[in-house]
Amino acid sequence: MKIEGIDIYWVKLPLAFVWKTSYADQHFTDTLLVRMEGGGHSAWGESCPVFIPAYSAEHTIATFHTVREHMAPRIIGQEIESAQDLLDRISFIKGNQFARAALDIAWWVLDAKRRGMPLHVALGGGKRDRVPVGADFGVQDSLDILLQKIQGAIDQGFPRIKLKFRPGWDLDMVAAVRSTFPNLTFHVDCNAAYTLADADLFRKLDRYHLAMIEQPLADDGMSLINHADLQKMIETPVCLDESVQSLSVVQAAIRLRSCKVVNIKMARVGGLTASREIQALCGEHGIPCWIGGMLESAIGGAICAELATLPNFTYPGDIFPSTYFYKNDIGKPEIVLSGPGEVTTSQVPGIPQAPDPDLLKQWTVEHASFRA
Numbered sequence: 001m002k003i004e005g006i007d008i009y010w011v012k013l014p015l016a017f018v019w020k021t022s023y024a025d026q027h028f029t030d031t032l033l034v035r036m037e038g039g040g041h042s043a044w045g046e047s048c049p050v051f052i053p054a055y056s057a058e059h060t061i062a063t064f065h066t067v068r069e070h071m072a073p074r075i076i077g078q079e080i081e082s083a084q085d086l087l088d089r090i091s092f093i094k095g096n097q098f099a100r101a102a103l104d105i106a107w108w109v110l111d112a113k114r115r116g117m118p119l120h121v122a123l124g125g126g127k128r129d130r131v132p133v134g135a136d137f138g139v140q141d142s143l144d145i146l147l148q149k150i151q152g153a154i155d156q157g158f159p160r161i162k163l164k165f166r167p168g169w170d171l172d173m174v175a176a177v178r179s180t181f182p183n184l185t186f187h188v189d190c191n192a193a194y195t196l197a198d199a200d201l202f203r204k205l206d207r208y209h210l211a212m213i214e215q216p217l218a219d220d221g222m223s224l225i226n227h228a229d230l231q232k233m234i235e236t237p238v239c240l241d242e243s244v245q246s247l248s249v250v251q252a253a254i255r256l257r258s259c260k261v262v263n264i265k266m267a268r269v270g271g272l273t274a275s276r277e278i279q280a281l282c283g284e285h286g287i288p289c290w291i292g293g294m295l296e297s298a299i300g301g302a303i304c305a306e307l308a309t310l311p312n313f314t315y316p317g318d319i320f321p322s323t324y325f326y327k328n329d330i331g332k333p334e335i336v337l338s339g340p341g342e343v344t345t346s347q348v349p350g351i352p353q354a355p356d357p358d359l360l361k362q363w364t365v366e367h368a369s370f371r372a
């Protein structure tokens with residue numbers, strides 16, 4: 001298929017509330033929306049690098065620059081026959097997984113449309129028409145507010161809950177949640193905020209029977225070894241997020257026994273091609289995966305739901321109804337719960353979502369356009 005057009009939009013989406021994690025207090029989501037055209041079809045994809053290079057070394061402006069200057073020019077006008085073909089043409093670029101993902105993801109949606117099938121069918125997810133999703137809560141102003149919100153999520157039927165965990169909002173918070181909800185399935189996400197010197201804190205967490213501890217330690221050069229050391233000291237499964245930036249990192253993590261669970265964010269690992277490979281490899285080694293989120297719009301959220309149909313995504317994903325993070329989601333149709341703690345997958349070729357044209361105009365910071 002000849003790639004006839006590529007449009008890259010850097011957009012700034014206002015959040016419905018201030019999202020607080022161990023990185024920052026966030027008022028906006030910066031994201032890249034990519035429109036790819038070819039074979040008489042067009043499709044939208046999304047890759048969501050954060051604005052501040054704190055979650056990863058990549059950040060919105062750099063990712064936008066890399067796609068515009070070094071990647072899209074090598075894809076536009078080319079006959080691309082597979083995702084691997086596309087990836088091979090930009091394989092000379094090191095790192096920059098969010099940039100790689102921006103094109104890989106748009107290609108998968110476009111190819112699914114060309115083949116006349118929903119994206120999840122193209123990805124190999126079979127006929128699954130719905131996937132389970134969880135509820136997430138960042139750091140709150142008080143424990144009472146958190147407990148009320150968790151009760152609300154339980155009442156809505158969410159099958160599991162994820163809680164942000166940072167110094168000052170840690171053991172006491174988990175103790176309060178566990179004593180109020182003895183049977184709740186939940187886990188904590190540390191966003192890389194701790195070191196092995198905090199091993200005692202994580203040992204104490206064992207008594208609360210968490211589903212996992214997500215990215216307890218820094219994602220630096222010692223990451224896989226340090227997480228392996230921590231995993232030996234505690235019962236609770238360690239889940240890697242920030243550390244997993246590619247398939248090869250997962251291969252190393254498996255060899256070193258650094259984790260028992262892997263969070264796959266399609267943009268962080270370089271796209272849908274890598275996401276498929278990672279979940280399959282983890283499946284061979286008895287390591288369950290789940291879908292993480294980067295506060296994507298309904299476009300990225302819908303693509304995450306399609307990916308979640310693959311067999312080794314066994315823990316409910318971070319895929320949210322549009323109204324959770326946004327007063328007005330740029331992606332339409334918005335994502336809604338189709339039942340308690342679940343969303344439906346696409347019933348049309350590719351995905352049904354596209355940006356609202358007025359909101360796209362209003363919230364675009366920069367736009368690059370390529371035509372064959």
Ligand SMILES: [Mg+2]
Nearest residue numbers: 189214215241
């Ligand atoms: Mg995380």
